[in-house]
Amino acid sequence: MDRRRFLLRAGKAGLGVAAIGALGWWAHDGQGPSANIGQAEGVKLPSFAVKGTEKRLAVIKSSHRVPALRAGLEALGGIGAFVGAGHKVVIKVNAAFATPPALGATSNPELVAELVRLCLKVGARQVVVTDNPINDPASCFELSGIGPAARAAGAEVVLPHPGAFRPYTLPGGRLIKDWPLMYGPLAGADRLIGLAPVKDHHRSQASVTMKNWYGLLGGRRNVFHQDINGIISELGRMVAPSLVIADGVATLAHNGPTGGSLEDLRPTDTLILGTDQVAVDSVAVGLLGLKPAQVAWLGLAAQAGVGTTDYESLNPTKVELG
Amino acid sequence: MELSRSQSSLTQRLLSMAVLGLLALVAAVVFWQQGRYDPASWGWGGAAGGGAGMLADLAVPGLTPLGPGEGFTPATLSDKIDGKAELYLAAGFESMAARRYALAGRPAAWLELMLYRMKDSRAAYSVFSNQRRTGAQDSGLAPNAYTTSNALYLAQGPYYLEAVASLPEPALKQGLTQAAQALLAKLPAAPSAAPGEAGLFPAQGMKAGSVVLLAKDAFGMAGLNEIFIATYPQGGGELMAFLARRADPATAQEQAAAYAAFLKDNGGAPQPAPAGLPGANLVEVFGAWELFWAQGPYLAGVRGSEDRAATEALAQRLRQALEKAQP
Incomplete structure (x- = not known):
């Protein structure tokens, strides 16, 4: 081969390599995959917090949920402080699993029903009970007892469906970006109340009211388990609720978040209600034998300004019903 | 020795074009698939294992199956058990089958069988032993098996069974035992209590x-x-x-x-x-x-x-x- 031909061929080969590299560069998606839900328009999640109710916290000691709920709401100023005539109220329950209520892996149906009744009693025009469960939604709501109890109390039970999800990006968020949010039940809502059981959690140590917002996400959300503390703190930033309630009357103290055996439960006789979800969860983790400083996601949420782990600074109302 | 364009044979040129065409096809498929990226399935392996077959055939006296049952892979296990999936995945999870059975005429009285297929008997023992309940009673069914007031748990060979009843009732507890016995008959024998x-x-x-x-x-x-x-x-x-x-x-x-x-x-x-x-x-x-x-x-x-x-x-x-x- 002569020099001229060699240079010509080397040049062609170089151009070929460069072209392939350019093609790869052009096709490269630097942002990575999003949870594509079609062409739906993104949404913003409004604050559901009620002005004038900030930093309220009540800890009720009782082995009976319904009287504890009534006493707790009374301690916070009454249900009327949060729900008014004509309001659409969304109650975000934990209906994650198709398990019976006795196992404590889901929100207690008696508590759900009583909360629905109280909201309707003060004039709410509509009460929606919803969740996007881990298991089959219809089975979860039926077998957990939440669906029948909520409907009997006058609520509308809304199950997830494809049209309910809209892309959502948490402002300044690291994980929740262009992710499907179950916005349908929240559309037009005036109030949002979170109602969650207190549970041990294999990944996050504890699952209480902030982790409960996980049930508003859609898509392959299990990818977030790789950064469980990060996602829970972002969930706390994502939702500004009107009120959250942590049910620790019986705590799922072992083998959470599913449990399975009645022996996984421990009677802890405590219902915690408040408007600061970090404070509520900080009280709740104590029922699992943990201090707030031992739970990473609480620290992250507090750092992000979601609330305080120093719940005593809120001067909580403590009531013992016996 | 070198060949000029005119010296290349027709066969060589056709072969070259076929190779280039194949490469172009591969590039097109990669590009097309990238546009249809599904984060749920990318990078995850696994398929429903033999456990699904075992539960599909499993009859429990006095209990009626509620549907055909479900199967879960490493990619979907968290759809069933959420964050606890990590415990199984870390130990060597392969597949899980679940099926519910109810007492005749009593839909609220049901039990669920969850049969996990792990990579080996050590992995099965790991998930069994990590979740052992305090106050558990020896079931007498197998070296690694115990009951609680509403559930039965056992590990045998590469399998781990969780059998959970909705209520702590004698009829359901009997159903748990019968279901476990029927399954044990299908599982490989276990020579010792712990590996x-x-x-x-x-x-x-x-x-x-x-x-x-x-x-x-x-x-x-x-x-x-x-x-x-x-x-x-x-x-x-x-x-x-x-x-x-x-x-x-x-x-x-x-x-x-x-x-x-x-x-x-x-x-x-x-x-x-x-x-x-x-x-x-x-x-x-x-x-x-x-x-x-x-x-x-x-x-x-x-x-x-x-x-x-x-x-x-x-x-x-x-x-x-x-x-x-x-x-």
């Missing part, structure tokens, strides 16, 4: 049913995998003995040194080895004692107690047990 080195812990004073296999990152140390622990009540507290067989003595030595470094990095204060345990690592961690060593291919130790004398005494017994095992 491998678990049998080397000193039996005297050991809390019954306390042997647990930690599959991954034991004691918070990344890479400290496949560690057996056993609990020994001591006064008002407990001592924990641990044991792991490594590929060779050098690996056991390396892990002992790595664990010592890990403890030191986390506030531990190394102390001189006790006279009766030459070569051992003694580390005080915020008032509690960690005493561990490599012995042949074994990494062994005692941890977590504030009672140094009791820690050393149990360590001596563990060392002697290992000497007997590998004279």
